[in-house]
Amino acid sequence: MTATLVERVLAGDQGGIARLLTRIERRAPGVAEEIAALHEHTGTAHVVGITGPPGSGKSTLVSALAVEYRRQGRSVGILAVDPSSAYSGGAILGDRIRMNELSGDPDVYIRSLATRGALGGLSRAVVDGLSVLDAAGKDVILLETVGVGQVEVDIMGVAHSTVVVSIPGAGDAIQAIKAGLLEVADVHVVNKADSPGADRTVSELRDMLRLSRRKAFQWNVPVQKTSATRQEGVVELIAELDKHLGWMREHGVLDEHVHRLSATRVRWAAEETALRDLRPGVPEFDAAVDEVAQRRTDPLTAARTLLGHHEATTPDPATNPKEG
Template identity: 55%
Template sequence: MRGEAEEGATTIMTDLDTLARELLAGSTRALARGLTWVESGGERAEALVARLYPRTGRAHVVGLTGAPGSGKSTLARALARGARARGRTVGVLAVDPSSPFSGGAILGDRIRMNDLALDPGVFIRSMATRGALGGLCRAAADGVDLLDAAGRDLILVETVGVGQDEVDVMRLAHTVVVVSVPGLGDDVQALKAGLLEIADLHVVNKADREGADRTLGELRSMLTLLPPAESPAGPDGAPAVEPWVPPVLPASAAREEGIEALMDALDGHMAYLKTSGELDRRWRRMVGARVLKIAQELVARRLAHPAAADADVDRVARRELSPHACARLLLTRLGERTSHV
């Protein structure tokens, strides 16, 4: 795009063709630079994703979410090691919060994964939320596409430490793992809506600690109270596949205990998604949500343009126009302007 690429090992990738080609060929440097592009956003990011998007769809995308300090990074490390032992390559996207005051961030998830650093089969990238609220960052879905196109078999997306309502991860992961720890709440917490409902798999981490059995029990009894998952119909009279019941598994990520069972459960969930046909339905939902979100951001960005609304907002201030009517007016005008582009 700008500048000229130099030859050899010091190549500085500035053009889309070179970057995309090297990324697809497995270059770590190209993947890293591509992630910088999508994180920065803008035209070249859109162009890069557009180029690579047809080459995605191979990876198993697993979301790891849970409270701060529940051990998501340590679990990501353990899962990455488990996947490597099964001969798979791994990409990790670890999201940490940006400061609401300075906009800066300390990205510290990598510290838990230092011993993976020298394995070329593991690629770890940290991203900051930069004001995004759903537990991920704006570029997370694009980042997953890049890791997928680069040939990573397993992609682990680690959210920021979340509370109860940050559920964006369900919009990009095939399998959502909710990480709990003993002693963070009672059975009323387990009854609440939100985060716990989106789990395809529950992990009670730090299961060597006191109270783990109780947490396991509470999660399991919560799950028995949920309405049974819609049983997917089998193809033409064939028996329907058993609905998926989220397993509740104990683990101690730091001691690497329970990781094999967890890996089996991840594979089991992917197998279920495929045999039940749920994979296609889920994928359709995920891309639908992603497109809608991108469109909302585009609209929001245009609406944020100053002067677009000043005169109308003045009328609202004078009570000549209602807030709702004014908002509709803005959108109508936006449509008119867009059609002229």
């Protein structure tokens, strides 16, 4: 069953992708092995995160980007994340109806992920979901979040390029600073740019970017105007995103990003493996519990024994001055 589902995903089968993503959300038995089987086939998709305040037109912008990417011959995956509700399923659901140009296109896949209150689970589901779409051959994956809080900032950490969307006259520039989004944005977008005050919002953002602390060789964050409903400025936005990905490759930032995300995934896998083996009913675990209960050992020693760790493999910083 596992091999068949993995093969379906690698072939870009929509049904296979949907089934595996559902299994990921449920953390179904065997799903970790399925994700592991896909890993060697990942690493080619450009992951673009889209965030900003409600009403800024993120979903419409995601639709416009998907349409333009398809016009350029690139396949697209879309993951919409709703960190606030277990029921709404994410704002992108409404765009499934509006994205008529993409209806029935086998090279576009759209999925919503709801957290159901589990922020850590959300992060893992998002990362695994990105791997599925990457392995399925999507050239670009658009990751949309609903709000502008810390959860969104954390989620954007898995994206290669982060787009922060603002709209004219809503004080979004100040809101971006409060939410910490000024620093995480790789491209600022002022959407609904045909509305009054668009140029002022662009100027405010550019002024704040100039005043922000910059490091040597840092990416020069652009501010791009768009009108997603009119498909205006979208080509230019994609050009900026492509330019950012190229800059990441040139300066080794992409490798650093991959390394950080890989470290997180190794830790998650280790935790999941340990939790699977360390539970009542597993003979070794039950025996260790008995040893602790009878005071023949302590919990830390029992845990290290179960995990195969020894004092020699865990140096004490106090006795190793070169560390720390």
